[in-house]
Amino acid sequence: MSGTGFHTRQLAVVGLGLMGGSLAMALRGHADVIVGVDQVARSREIALERGIVDEATDDLRAACREADTVALCAPVRIILSIVRGRLGAYLRSNTFVIDIGSTKEDICEAMGQLPIGVQAIGGHPMTGKETSGIESSDAYLYRQRPFVLCSTRRTTPAARLRALSFVEALGGEGIEMDAHRHDRTVAAISHLPYLLSAALVATVKSEGDKDSAVWDLAAGGFRDTSRLAASNLDMMGDILSTNTQAVAALLARFRAHLALLEAALIDEDGEEITQLLRPVRQARIDWQKHYERKR
Amino acid sequence: MSGTGFHTRQLAVVGLGLMGGSLAMALRGHADVIVGVDQVARSREIALERGIVDEATDDLRAACREADTVALCAPVRIILSIVRGRLGAYLRSNTFVIDIGSTKEDICEAMGQLPIGVQAIGGHPMTGKETSGIESSDAYLYRQRPFVLCSTRRTTPAARLRALSFVEALGGEGIEMDAHRHDRTVAAISHLPYLLSAALVATVKSEGDKDSAVWDLAAGGFRDTSRLAASNLDMMGDILSTNTQAVAALLARFRAHLALLEAALIDEDGEEITQLLRPVRQARIDWQKHYERKR
Known part of the structure; x- marks a missing residue:
């Protein structure tokens, strides 16, 4: 499976909390540049100080413009407002978009409305911690844990395979099922x-x-x-x-x-x-x- | 409090499971002789082999006849059938009787029917383990855990104090309340x-x-x-x-x-x-x- 290893030029991690920070740490060797996006200055500072991300910004557009992978690591409602909002306009064609929201039907439905050419898939890693926040980030958070993948109208066969290698890079176990199930x-x-x-x-x-x-x-x-x-x-x-x-x-x-x-x-x-x-x-x-x- | 330390000449432990075995182990230095009662031969054998009890029998009468303390360490229904059955006839006057059943109203009501002179009080230690059976016995099972004491019609002031020192000998924390509460x-x-x-x-x-x-x-x-x-x-x-x-x-x-x-x-x-x-x-x-x- 290592031959199909996940690699991305620029990874944008939207949401610098426990999930986003841990995801960035786990993908360190798989991305040339990792850009973190968060509205909270302190979260950006910690992410930079600890080397979890290479750059940090509160500007979604700036982070997404050059990204070929966007991981939406925010609570469900924020992911929804991002996907329903301007995200589509910021993305280059063929950008791979995945999220980690805990419910999938609404998010996958919204992802299906992204511009044709965007490669979007819903994700839900079955993992977590008692503590939250970027300061609790852990490169092993996703290891050996189920990571559900839910295809959307914007999931091409190539995007499916990309998602599976993304999960493999995190150390997780990909499980595909539809969002309703x-x-x-x-x-x-x-x-x-x-x-x-x-x-x-x-x-x-x-x-x-x-x-x-x-x-x-x-x-x-x-x-x-x-x-x-x-x-x-x-x-x-x-x-x-x-x-x-x-x-x-x-x-x-x-x-x-x-x-x-x-x-x-x-x-x-x-x-x-x-x-x-x-x-x-x-x-x-x-x-x-x-x-x-x-x- | 050590001046009021619990001591008994002969302790009968009725029911050689986790609770009874642990109780016997914790009271080892507080009783001259510990007699275990169980219908299951294997439980009696283990209790004897490990020195948890000094004697073991399946004969409730034989164990109670010489006992000045009887601890009923069986499931609630068995405690009830023992207290409602022949126990009263087997006890000497002034024998101290306590149980460890998880519900108290029925048991305390039944204890209230024991012969006058018997010193009976209901007990419920808030402790346990994932594993059961005499082989899981642990002298520290009752340590620092609440041990509820519920007075009955057969609880004299002296019996109350005896119960509190009994719980102290186990290392537990006595909490008195009525059985209904x-x-x-x-x-x-x-x-x-x-x-x-x-x-x-x-x-x-x-x-x-x-x-x-x-x-x-x-x-x-x-x-x-x-x-x-x-x-x-x-x-x-x-x-x-x-x-x-x-x-x-x-x-x-x-x-x-x-x-x-x-x-x-x-x-x-x-x-x-x-x-x-x-x-x-x-x-x-x-x-x-x-x-x-x-x-």
């Missing part, structure tokens, strides 16, 4: 868990407001189940608002499963409870093995 | 999270049955939110069936919080979503600090 999948494994976690904390908080012992006794089970409730609000707001339909469908299914458990509980039907919970437990155990094998 | 609290922080985790896995499983990409892309967020779904079924069945009312009340409250989030989402009311989620996020962050400070 991606959004449905992450609604199940990521957005639904977030909402449950938030509603759990809201419930525990209303108990804790009446009796603080709740907070004193909460331990590992609560810690894990509620962890996602501490996620960044802007990011989650963006994600949820661009995936409402899939999330609502999954919520309806979740409520149905929860209602079955509750009914069996209230009926004091221990056999039914066990029949409901046994395959669930097994599925979780099987997945854990699957997950650890991959890592 | 305990059960409500753990419904919020433990049983509700378990049910959500199980219903989440049921939902993801129904998606995964249609599209296996769901299992491939699931990562850290799903892992943490779903971890409790792999809990031991017998244990969880016991717990839920002895805390149905509190769990049902918390489920109703949870559904209300989730419905508010969903309504704001479907209304595409980003401001309302943020208003709902911001205090939740802050509560989770505050609790994490509180939790880490204690540990």
